[in-house]
Amino acid sequence: MSEKNPAVNQDELFRFIDSDTISSEKIVAPRYSYWASVFRVFFRKKLNIVVLVILALILLISFVGPLIFPYDMMENVTNASTYNLSPAAAMSRFGGFSLKWLLGTGPMGNSIFYGVISSSRTSILLAVICAAINMTIGILVGALWGYSRSVDQVMLVVYNIIANVPYILLISVLVYIIGSGFWSFIFALTITGWLGIAYFFRTQVMIIRDREYSLASRCLGTPVTRVISKNILPFLTSVIVTLLATELPSYIGMEVFLSYIGVGLSASIPSLGRMIQQAQSAFMTYPWEFWPPVIVASAITIILYLLGQSLADASDPRTHM
Amino acid sequence: MKKYLAKRIAFSIFSLFVVVMTVMLLVYTMIERSVIFQQDDTWNKKSNNDREMYEYVQYQKYGYLTYVDYSSFLKEKYIAKYGDSYATQEDFLTDMEVIQDAKAAKKNASVKEFMEKYSAMGYEVRYMEPITYKRGGIKPGGKGYLLAIQEKNVLYRLGDYLSGFFKFETTNDVKDPELTERYIRVEKDPYSGLFAVVGSGTTHKYLLYFDSKFPFIHQNFLRINLGTSYTTYRGQEITSVINNPTGDLVVTRQQYPAQLGTDNYVETAIDFHSLTYNTGILSDVERTQFNDKYTVYNYNRSGLSMIGNSFVMGIIATIIAYALGLPLGILMARRKDKTADKIGNAYIIFISAVPSLAYIFMLAAFGTALFHLPYKFANAEVPILAYILPTISLSLPSIGSLMKWMRRYMIDQMNSDYVKFARSQGLSEKEIFNIHISRNAMIYLVHGIPASILGCLTGAIITERVYSVPGVGNLLTRAINSHDNGIIVACTVFYTSLSIISLILGDLLLTKYDPRISLSEERGGGR
Numbered sequence: 001m002s003e004k005n006p007a008v009n010q011d012e013l014f015r016f017i018d019s020d021t022i023s024s025e026k027i028v029a030p031r032y033s034y035w036a037s038v039f040r041v042f043f044r045k046k047l048n049i050v051v052l053v054i055l056a057l058i059l060l061i062s063f064v065g066p067l068i069f070p071y072d073m074m075e076n077v078t079n080a081s082t083y084n085l086s087p088a089a090a091m092s093r094f095g096g097f098s099l100k101w102l103l104g105t106g107p108m109g110n111s112i113f114y115g116v117i118s119s120s121r122t123s124i125l126l127a128v129i130c131a132a133i134n135m136t137i138g139i140l141v142g143a144l145w146g147y148s149r150s151v152d153q154v155m156l157v158v159y160n161i162i163a164n165v166p167y168i169l170l171i172s173v174l175v176y177i178i179g180s181g182f183w184s185f186i187f188a189l190t191i192t193g194w195l196g197i198a199y200f201f202r203t204q205v206m207i208i209r210d211r212e213y214s215l216a217s218r219c220l221g222t223p224v225t226r227v228i229s230k231n232i233l234p235f236l237t238s239v240i241v242t243l244l245a246t247e248l249p250s251y252i253g254m255e256v257f258l259s260y261i262g263v264g265l266s267a268s269i270p271s272l273g274r275m276i277q278q279a280q281s282a283f284m285t286y287p288w289e290f291w292p293p294v295i296v297a298s299a300i301t302i303i304l305y306l307l308g309q310s311l312a313d314a315s316d317p318r319t320h321m
Numbered sequence: 322m323k324k325y326l327a328k329r330i331a332f333s334i335f336s337l338f339v340v341v342m343t344v345m346l347l348v349y350t351m352i353e354r355s356v357i358f359q360q361d362d363t364w365n366k367k368s369n370n371d372r373e374m375y376e377y378v379q380y381q382k383y384g385y386l387t388y389v390d391y392s393s394f395l396k397e398k399y400i401a402k403y404g405d406s407y408a409t410q411e412d413f414l415t416d417m418e419v420i421q422d423a424k425a426a427k428k429n430a431s432v433k434e435f436m437e438k439y440s441a442m443g444y445e446v447r448y449m450e451p452i453t454y455k456r457g458g459i460k461p462g463g464k465g466y467l468l469a470i471q472e473k474n475v476l477y478r479l480g481d482y483l484s485g486f487f488k489f490e491t492t493n494d495v496k497d498p499e500l501t502e503r504y505i506r507v508e509k510d511p512y513s514g515l516f517a518v519v520g521s522g523t524t525h526k527y528l529l530y531f532d533s534k535f536p537f538i539h540q541n542f543l544r545i546n547l548g549t550s551y552t553t554y555r556g557q558e559i560t561s562v563i564n565n566p567t568g569d570l571v572v573t574r575q576q577y578p579a580q581l582g583t584d585n586y587v588e589t590a591i592d593f594h595s596l597t598y599n600t601g602i603l604s605d606v607e608r609t610q611f612n613d614k615y616t617v618y619n620y621n622r623s624g625l626s627m628i629g630n631s632f633v634m635g636i637i638a639t640i641i642a643y644a645l646g647l648p649l650g651i652l653m654a655r656r657k658d659k660t661a662d663k664i665g666n667a668y669i670i671f672i673s674a675v676p677s678l679a680y681i682f683m684l685a686a687f688g689t690a691l692f693h694l695p696y697k698f699a700n701a702e703v704p705i706l707a708y709i710l711p712t713i714s715l716s717l718p719s720i721g722s723l724m725k726w727m728r729r730y731m732i733d734q735m736n737s738d739y740v741k742f743a744r745s746q747g748l749s750e751k752e753i754f755n756i757h758i759s760r761n762a763m764i765y766l767v768h769g770i771p772a773s774i775l776g777c778l779t780g781a782i783i784t785e786r787v788y789s790v791p792g793v794g795n796l797l798t799r800a801i802n803s804h805d806n807g808i809i810v811a812c813t814v815f816y817t818s819l820s821i822i823s824l825i826l827g828d829l830l831l832t833k834y835d836p837r838i839s840l841s842e843e844r845g846g847g848r
Contacts (some may be wrong), residue, residue, distance in 0.1 A: 161336050165340055168801070257677070261782060280682070280787075294678070298674075301674040
């Protein structure tokens, strides 16, 4: 009926456009690459570049450093006069200024400066390896756990039981059984460590699982593994990066904590936790032994945390506009 | 809803059982048991059979096994035969000495009887033959021993543990034939001036009484026995370890029960309400002081109990955390991307990234240097000041995490339709934030409140170590380091129960706070 209405003058509302065959062949939407956008957003902030440079420096010092400054915690153990020397005393004791005695000596005449460098290498390695193992297992199990209802029922029972065994107890028992070497310590941290990540991830997957597009895929007969890898996981990239941002520094803190309560890495491996634990009883008398490892541990964790957070922000597609 | 709760509680109890069993398996079978001798000087000094015997004594003490010694078997046998004079009888002495001669022992009738009796009962009989020099004479530590050993298996141990979990006091608790009167009755309590329920034949004398100490009403009818400590608190029940007061003795003018009504006053710290039955023989002094055999007591002390210390600090820290963290989170959300938000974010990053050990020590150094607050708990001249630094260091991380989540949820809610509607209706920003958004954002945080309150009962590991607070936080870590299996199991049960209870309470609180949420599916919520 409306086209017969004389009140509307159709010429004023619409006009003809020539059909352009060439441009209709082209895709007019701008090219979008996910990871390129992530890095574009990431490098837009100056602070991120600064943090990245600091991290690169820390990595360089802690991984190349021990080659230049070989740390031997037992080198002066036979000489009690070298124990617990302040930086000034250590330099006069060992003949003049040297980088080695910049931070004084520890309870066995060991160089604190070299010790901190070697220890931070252990801590970073530990954090990276543990995070890699726990995140991989946690995400894979969590994805399946959240996706399949039958797996969910079984895993919830398992989770409710294992999550209630005190974590410290589990780790100390494992450390007793398999020893407190570097790899056994990683084993102790990862044997149940993935469970919390998997549980967190399960909830996230469950939220996405029942969205319409997943339902449509399922109706069309897409296999479970492909639904998980193509429909669900890409949606959760920013969640994964956020998780990584909190997980990575947490292992450094965990090592410090476990060493402090006496179930950490063995004494022969230089580690920040061990240094802090050895110095904590006298942290008022020998502050130069206590604060360097504390500050280095804090600095590494903060840098990793900041970097992870910015990367998590950048990996959220909503920030890519 | 009731059905859901019943199911939930049943499952919780089941998982508690499984956890206890898992932990028992872990500590009793997976840890190499000989590690308990690693730093044991007595073990190092002993050699040969003496060392092995010492190992069995320790294993029994640590709860790995039970054993029956040949000499106690003989004692029993000959008491039945001769009565109290058994120790001087000829055949008793020869039977006693025979195990020092391997050849003679094999022919001895008593030894055979011992071996047969305990083998039949499922014990493993172990004869450590005397170790002698070739020219005769026993080597140092080479004395012979004869034992019947039984390993405790996990199911048996679990059953044992659970059957002793609740202890109800009855008048038949004391197995002393000397005790003739057995009753539970209400009497006037001379120590409080009020009335008390007093028992005879029960383990405790005062079953229900009032005094001036928190929580003012005390009962001993039902006690929960979490387990017994083997090493760190030799032989004490863990519930009494964590509940008994710590600190200095408080001496007051009191009278012994037998001297009530006379002029005999003593300056003593004895807590007469804590009297328990003495199964041994009373000394002459004790006879003049007490009317009955309830003569075992605890002392009045100035400090709180271990769990009290942890709880008081924890609960104050929790209150501070909620009182500061929530408003600060709201403030950060209101001033998003402004200075207040940035400062808050810096704090959150610092607290969540830096190892807790680091900022606790920083606070300790700061507080002692600037404000001269006491560092070590025991050294405090004014006891109340000793609580300040630990409490603050406990509240720092919770403030940070509450700020973080409150801000996050507030921002998530800020674009909701109801906020736009409220704004269009002309509500002030203050009203919208403080009443409407914050209440909706709180839905996510309500769930954690029971956990944070009950969590105070478990103490804090690092804080209590750094400030040497006599609290419960380090019970587990200390027990692990000294292989105190009893405490390890007890702590597991305690922590697990608390976490299960707080999860259930959290869910219930959530449904109370937000009636839209339903836990059971059949009410039509969810799908």
